[in-house]
Amino acid sequence: MYRNTKDLENFTISATDGHIGHVKDLYFDDHAWVIRYFVVDTGSWLSSRKVLISPISVDHLSLLGRSLSVGINKEQVKNSPSIDTDQPVSRQNEEQYMQHYGYPYYWAGVGTWGDGLYPYAMAQGNLAAPVERVERAERELRLEVALRIEQARHRSDDPHLRSCKAVTGYRIHACDGEIGHVAGYLVDDQTWVIHYLIVDTSNWFGGHKVLIAPDWIEGVHWTDETVAVDVSRESVKLAPLYDPDAKWSRNHDDSLHQHYRQLPKAC
Numbered sequence: 216m217y218r219n220t221k222d223l224e225n226f227t228i229s230a231t232d233g234h235i236g237h238v239k240d241l242y243f244d245d246h247a248w249v250i251r252y253f254v255v256d257t258g259s260w261l262s263s264r265k266v267l268i269s270p271i272s273v274d275h276l277s278l279l280g281r282s283l284s285v286g287i288n289k290e291q292v293k294n295s296p297s298i299d300t301d302q303p304v305s306r307q308n309e310e311q312y313m314q315h316y317g318y319p320y321y322w323a324g325v326g327t328w329g330d331g332l333y334p335y336a337m338a339q340g341n342l343a344a345p346v347e348r349v350e351r352a353e354r355e356l357r358l359e360v361a362l363r364i365e366q367a368r369h370r371s372d373d374p375h376l377r378s379c380k381a382v383t384g385y386r387i388h389a390c391d392g393e394i395g396h397v398a399g400y401l402v403d404d405q406t407w408v409i410h411y412l413i414v415d416t417s418n419w420f421g422g423h424k425v426l427i428a429p430d431w432i433e434g435v436h437w438t439d440e441t442v443a444v445d446v447s448r449e450s451v452k453l454a455p456l457y458d459p460d461a462k463w464s465r466n467h468d469d470s471l472h473q474h475y476r477q478l479p480k481a482c
Contacts, residue, residue, distance in 0.1 A: 248429035391482035
């Protein structure tokens with residue numbers, strides 16, 4: 216089901232042995248358009264230190280309880296690598312984080328999460344069933360070699376992680392001019408893929424909100440705080456209105472994509 220990321224702010228993160236803290240932000244990958252981390256304020260028990268929690272660890276989302284249950288404990292969080300959430304997260308930071316929790320690298324595969332679609336499939340308890348001791352040792356050795364190769368290949372990568380809060384408010388530039396600003400994000404609460412940016416066109420087209428899919432985004436630019444999209448202003452103006460109270464369905468997806476395919480860019 217699609218969720219507005221704003222609705223997830225201040226959700227309680229519950230570990231296996233108690234509360235960790237509250238969601239204050241989310242980091243997304245602007246290449247794959249997936250939520251990679253929840254930024255969590257731990258409050259008094261950890262001196263309000265901010266930590267990253269991966270969707271890989273999420274076991275359950277409760278809308279009624281406004282909480283996310285995760286399959287890690289408070290001691291693991293306490294001993295997790297220190298990461299300055301006000302600075303860009305490097306690939307080396309991510310490697311340390313993944314190794315601490317025993318997760319495979321999500322970027323070492325062809326899928327959204329490794330070789331798959333769902334983050335929870337990468338958690339330790341959901342990995343392949345145990346094999347005989349010798350076979351397991353051989354497999355672990357091959358995995359270690361593969362990880363070392365992957366580390367060397369990606370050591371200098373820019374992971375392209377963006378703060379949802381920071382990008383909210385970025386101006387949207389169509390191929391023929393400005394059309395509005397980022398007002399939010401709709402994500403799938405199973406895969407944590409961002410399906411749409413919510414665009415507020417209040418300064419151009421009477422104040423309504425529309426949706427833009429990542430497929431039409433050409434780039435997110437830190438320097439001038441803009442998002443470039445490969446559609447025209449007219450196509451955005453005529454797009455179906457976004458109603459946050461309406462239950463989203465496959466028909467909504469189909470009609471929206473059909474709309475943008477049918478209209479020429481005119482630029």
